[in-house]
Amino acid sequence: xxxxxxxxxxxxxxxxxxxxxxxxxxxxxxxxxxxxxxxxxxxxxxxxxxxxxxxxxxxxxxxxxxxxxxxxxxxxxxxxxxxxxxxxxxxxxxxxxxxxxxxxxxxxxxxxxxxxxxxxxxxxxxxxxxxxxxxxxxxxxxxxxxxxxxxxxxxxxxxxxxxxxxxxxxxxxxxxxxxxxxxxxxxxxxxxxxxxxxxxxxxxxxxxxxxxxxxxxxxxxxxx
Amino acid sequence: xxxxxxxxxxxxxxxxxxxxxxxxxxxxxxxxxxxxxxxxxxxxxxxxxxxxxxxxxxxxxxxxxxxxxxxxxxxxxxxxxxxxxxxxxxxxxxxxxxxxxxxxxxxxxxxxxxxxxxxxxxxxxxxxxxxxxxxxxxxxxxxxxxxxxxxxxxxxxxxxxxxxxxxxxxxxxxxxxxxxxxxxxxxxxxxxxxxxxxxxxxxxxxxxxxxxxxxxxxxxxxxxxxxxxxxxxxxxxxxxxxxxxxxxxxxxxxxxxxxxxxxxxxxxxxxxxxxxxxxxxxxxxxxxxxxxxxxxxxxxxxxxxxxxxxxxxxxxxxxxxxxxxxxxxxxxxxxxxxxxxxxxxxxxxxxxxxxxxxxxxxxxxxxxxxxxxxxxxxxxxxxxxxxxxxxxxxxxxxxxxxxxxxxxxxxxxxxxxxxxxxxxxxxxxxxxxxxxxxxx
Ligand code: HEM
Ligand code: HEM
Ligand SMILES: [Fe+2]
Numbered sequence: 001x002x003x004x005x006x007x008x009x010x011x012x013x014x015x016x017x018x019x020x021x022x023x024x025x026x027x028x029x030x031x032x033x034x035x036x037x038x039x040x041x042x043x044x045x046x047x048x049x050x051x052x053x054x055x056x057x058x059x060x061x062x063x064x065x066x067x068x069x070x071x072x073x074x075x076x077x078x079x080x081x082x083x084x085x086x087x088x089x090x091x092x093x094x095x096x097x098x099x100x101x102x103x104x105x106x107x108x109x110x111x112x113x114x115x116x117x118x119x120x121x122x123x124x125x126x127x128x129x130x131x132x133x134x135x136x137x138x139x140x141x142x143x144x145x146x147x148x149x150x151x152x153x154x155x156x157x158x159x160x161x162x163x164x165x166x167x168x169x170x171x172x173x174x175x176x177x178x179x180x181x182x183x184x185x186x187x188x189x190x191x192x193x194x195x196x197x198x199x200x201x202x203x204x205x206x207x208x209x210x211x212x213x214x215x216x217x218x219x220x221x222x223x224x
Numbered sequence: 225x226x227x228x229x230x231x232x233x234x235x236x237x238x239x240x241x242x243x244x245x246x247x248x249x250x251x252x253x254x255x256x257x258x259x260x261x262x263x264x265x266x267x268x269x270x271x272x273x274x275x276x277x278x279x280x281x282x283x284x285x286x287x288x289x290x291x292x293x294x295x296x297x298x299x300x301x302x303x304x305x306x307x308x309x310x311x312x313x314x315x316x317x318x319x320x321x322x323x324x325x326x327x328x329x330x331x332x333x334x335x336x337x338x339x340x341x342x343x344x345x346x347x348x349x350x351x352x353x354x355x356x357x358x359x360x361x362x363x364x365x366x367x368x369x370x371x372x373x374x375x376x377x378x379x380x381x382x383x384x385x386x387x388x389x390x391x392x393x394x395x396x397x398x399x400x401x402x403x404x405x406x407x408x409x410x411x412x413x414x415x416x417x418x419x420x421x422x423x424x425x426x427x428x429x430x431x432x433x434x435x436x437x438x439x440x441x442x443x444x445x446x447x448x449x450x451x452x453x454x455x456x457x458x459x460x461x462x463x464x465x466x467x468x469x470x471x472x473x474x475x476x477x478x479x480x481x482x483x484x485x486x487x488x489x490x491x492x493x494x495x496x497x498x499x500x501x502x503x504x505x506x507x508x509x510x511x512x513x514x515x516x517x518x519x520x521x522x523x524x525x526x527x528x529x530x531x532x533x534x535x536x537x538x539x540x541x542x543x544x545x546x547x548x549x550x551x552x553x554x555x556x557x558x559x560x561x562x563x564x565x566x567x568x569x570x571x572x573x574x575x576x577x578x579x580x581x582x583x584x585x586x587x588x589x590x591x592x593x594x595x596x597x598x599x600x601x602x603x604x605x606x607x608x609x610x611x612x613x614x615x616x617x618x619x620x621x622x623x624x625x626x627x628x629x630x631x632x633x634x635x636x637x638x639x640x641x642x643x644x645x646x647x648x649x650x651x652x653x654x655x656x657x658x659x660x661x662x663x664x
Contacts, residue, residue, distance in 0.1 A: 003447070006447035006448045014458070017455045018454075035401070036400075053396075056272045056273070056335040059276050060270070064400070065467055069550055070257065070272075129470075135617060
């Protein structure tokens with residue numbers, strides 16, 4: 001091979017790849033609006049994106065799978081957390097989720113908290129080609145999750161309670177809670193933990209809808 | 225050393241060496257936060273801040289090294305002095321000041337908030353000014369004699385591409401997907417594009433000088449290698465466009481092109497070994513030679529093998545954004561670019577200091593300790609990553625519980641990191657004693 005052959009490889013290799021890449025970039029711009037439902041990208045969402053950047057959340061958390069690996073990926077967080085939990089959590093993380101590895105209180109203003117939640121809600125709607133993937137074990141077992149299970153996840157009960165070997169140790173293990181507590185008792189516990197223990201540090205879930213609380217109690221009392 | 229202005233490079237290497245040490249200190253701090261979940265520094269130096277400082281220092285010390293290398297290489301290739309040594313020195317001070325401002329800013333919570341590109345916009349403008357001063361000076365120098373060697377052309381192309389890509393990381397974009405689309409034009413098209421050109425050219429120069437093989441052979445291979453790097457690497461950017469809100473066809477384009485990325489890296493290893501085997505002169509600087517061969521091999525494992533391992537979408541779907549990525553990130557940056565800069569320093573500094581034959585036992589201990597420790601570090605992270613993928617992504621365990629099961633491997637990583645840090649200490653001692661025993 002001569003130097004001029006080598007040079008041709010260099011030039012053509014670069015040009016071909018760049019042309020493909022730029023053509024696809026053009027196509028990306030045509031499609032990105034649909035795939036990220038840009039019509040819902042309002043100014044509150046943009047403000048929230050800036051909050052996300054300003055506090056450098058991204059060097060602890062991944063989003064779209066990119067960033068620091070120290071904290072949960074937040075791409076789809078709004079599909080299992082509700083707005084109310086989010087604002088309470090960001091306002092004071094350790095009290096809502098007293099884990100050992102914790103998120104610092106970054107002292108966001110109420111407006112900033114609301115904006116960043118709008119942002120994460122918008123991100124939740126991005127079509128990510130089905131990433132993150134559904135856990136294989138869950139897909140395989142085909143088990144339909146009980147409605148109460150979703151509430152349990154969304155409310156972050158596992159921050160304090162162990163269930164099936166997973167979760168925190170601040171409250172009692174709930175793996176077999178149904179064998180010692182009735183459905184009514186659990187509903188009472190959720191509405192007003194202080195009714196059973198005046199010094200309880202478990203937060204009250206009185207704000208949950210009647211249905212959510214019932215589903216939750218139904219689910220837990222069935223764990224025997 | 226043939227030209228007086230090549231000496232400019234030395235100060236760049238000094239700054240690079242110091243920042244390398246600092247980078248590793250911040251690595252140890254960041255890593256400790258994984259080993260002990262309870263973080264006593266949470267309100268002073270939380271994880272995001274220490275991580276930002278760790279990875280910014282990394283990029284900055286490597287850039288200082290590249291710039292120093294350029295100031296060393298261009299006079300010899302152009303056969304003339306640097307156009308303005310004064311501008312080069314001002315540029316060094318300006319760049320260092322921007323760096324200090326950025327890090328001080330992070331400590332006070334001043335951030336732009338995209339990984340690697342955390343520098344606030346005004347500092348980014350400063351970086352652009354530094355880049356323009358640098359490119360202008362280099363271009364002016366090259367224009368003096370217009371000796372367009374391939375080594376010099378590829379170097380210039382790489383540097384222009386490096387500066388040009390940075391522009392795509394400056395603007396705030398409303399749509400996060402679009403923001404990340406262009407973020408990768410900086411991050412990916414740097415390490416798998418522009419930087420490979422710069423590194424390839426510097427390595428070709430060093431091999432040429434060390435082994436005395438024909439320039440024509442070196443330059444021919446340089447063309448082929450960087451040609452394949454760009455052919456696979458440009459469209460290969462698609463391996464970052466699988467899951468960020470981009471069309472599905474990227475799984476095909478990104479998968480196919482990026483799977484070919486290890487090919488030119490393998491060529492570089494073969495090329496290096498062949499140059500050494502067919503050397504025309506006795507190699508005087510054995511130390512630089514060891515570093516050069518080590519770099520070629522580690523580049524291949526860190527970028528080529530570790531990169532290939534998770535680049536296909538069927539695998540990346542499970543590993544994306546886990547410690548597998550961190551394992552590869554460390555291995556590739558160390559093998560491809562940290563080692564290149566150290567090779568360059570061990571090649572150039574003895575010449576700048578008038579040392580004829582370099583055979584530094586200390587340097588070789590540093591080399592062995594760094595390579596061995598880094599290998600164990602990335603293995604530990606890879607195991608942590610496999611545990612993570614299995615428990616979290618396959619079994620569906622929640623994030624924090626999974627992290628609990630990974631702690632052991634974080635601890636192994638962190639202990640080995642101290643071994644790595646010891647290697648860096650040996651290197652720093654050796655670097656500064658090369659200065660001292662100068663004229664002996
Ligand atoms: C004492 C040695 C070191 C320790 C303890 C260390 C530790 C760490 C930690 C804990 C992170 C954060 C990862 C995360 O977000 O979860 C990190 C990131 C990173 N470090 Fe290091 N590091 C060390 C040395 C190095 C060296 C020598 C290099 C390169 C030459 C390097 C390159 C990187 C890169 C590229 C990232 C970003 C990784 C990614 O985004 O995937 N580190 N390091
Ligand atoms: C040449 C030097 C290279 C360096 C310095 C490097 C560095 C990195 C870094 C730091 C990241 C993490 C970025 C982030 O999300 O923060 C990364 C990601 C990645 N790299 Fe490389 N890389 C190199 C070459 C390669 C090659 C040749 C391949 C493929 C063959 C590859 C495949 C990947 C993939 C697939 C990811 C995405 C990981 C994920 O999905 O989380 N890399 N690289
Ligand atoms: Fe890449």
